Amino acid sequence: MELSTMPVLRITVRDGAPVPEAGGPLDAAIRTALRDPRVGRGPVTLMVHGFKYAPGVAGHCPHDTIFSEAPRAAGADPRLVSWPRHLGAVRAEADRGLHVSVGWPARGSIWQAYRGAAGAGAALASLVAAFRAADPVRPVHAIGHSLGARVILDALARSERRSLDWAILLAPAEFSATARAALASPAGRSARVLAVTSRENDLFDLLLELFVPAPRRGDAVIGRGGLSAPNALTLQLDHRDTLAALGRAGHRVAPATRRICHWSPYLRAGAFTLYRALLEGRLSFDRLRTILPEDTDPRWARLRPRRASTAGSGWVPSPQN
Template sequence: MPVLNLTVTETVTGLAGGETGFDRRLGRAAAAGGPTDPIVLLIHGFRYSPLRGPTNPHDSLYATAPGGRKRPRRQLSWPAALGFRDDPDDPGLCLPIGWDARGTFAEAFAQAEAVGMHLAQLIARLHARYPARPIKLMGHSLGGRVALAALGALPAPMVRQVILLAPADFDTHARAVLTRPGAQGAEILQISPPENWLFDRLLEQALRRDAGAGTALGRRPPRAENWIALSLADEAELANLAALGHAIGPRCAPVCHWGAYLRAGVMDLYSALLTDRGPRALRDLAPPPRSLP
């Protein structure tokens, strides 16, 4: 799958590193795939910024080739872990999105909303140019808030699927997004493993007053037909995933904000979903309801 790294700000979308020729490069990368191949947007979370060298996600999370310096495990390459080899002969197109998520957490939380609004413009452009290609989003932490903000800003259904990894957002925002035109027809998968629950509590303590009377998504996901929430902690849930061919490993640490993409087997699951090799409907990922005795 060709990989084209992008930077999105409140006002501008362009190639990573400030390179020129955005439309030409995008057209060339998209032309390598078929008319119905997926377009996948990856969105990082807090403390990364393509505008500040040491925290540039394009040199860590989004790097398709190993660099010279050793990186923390949480900075594993998402494209590589998903099996996206930056090969023009592979179907699909991967667009890793870099945005400025530095500053205080409150500042990055507000910035995520603004960036999501601008990301919606990019999604609308992609949908207009490639209407038959399913557009899919995967965001971690505040990247999940960016994805939801983009979904809520779209004037019509344009996104097929959203995968939220330990999203740093509130149920009030998610429920509002679900009522908007852009969310209609989109399947949303939320992964909120127990090793992230401390961070859900910290989110509430840090921002609850500013965000309104809401609860962290990890503790209260919306109840909606198109929203599936998995904890990766329920035995029936894990057994159902294993039966579908996706055995998920145990938590990598008692407390870990990155477990939603570091656990063994999870990136293979996301890859199957993003490339249409997984279940036809996200609802198939949830275990069947337990029968009453």
């Protein structure tokens, strides 16, 4: 386990299997990590990165950047923020849970990374099963960004019922048909799934549709239409009415300030606090369902805000993305 003030277990996908970065058998590493007094009875939260990250690659290793306590080179790249820190791994109270840094090879071309995410999904499913075997009662959650969401959905499709409690998909780089198939699996039907979308991500969604063949002809990515199922919700993070409703319920998230941004679902102030409330059980799935409005902004609303009747608040042109 990482030597820090946070209980973080580093797992790397090697040859399609989850391997502890510190070495040794996976089962032993899990048992040791769960015995950490800081973990207590808290949940296990599996953190899964997206495109361009890969364990052991300087400047792109998730264990040393977004999944570490103090991301290296953070001053050079504002996107490198500590996920476990923002998800509550440093809070003083007991039962803070175990945060797991899941690293997989996501460099190379987008085609290579998209295909590789399926292999990482198989490894993630094995990792989830290992945690369930070690402690069948403890909640196990997963949160992933971009292609990390594809990894989580692939793991859901391969897993047994009640394997994951929460699956939070941030700007998911995946097609709707694949997501529906994952939700129809035993693990998918028993999990609570949240797709966090944003019109800031429309350009990235379009690029995925243009360059990666859809599993079904004419299929769109999740970001265009969202997810809809009894156990799945879509939260459009730059929708004015959604932010207002969340704020009235005590979950304030800053409005969007950019027209194009792929990382907004975890860089936006208040976003991680919202995810923590879900993962820690302070905000239930049913309560979130009642909070979220039914309508959303249409695609390209942030690039054509004057034509969108409910464009996200706080829009300010910015050259950054």
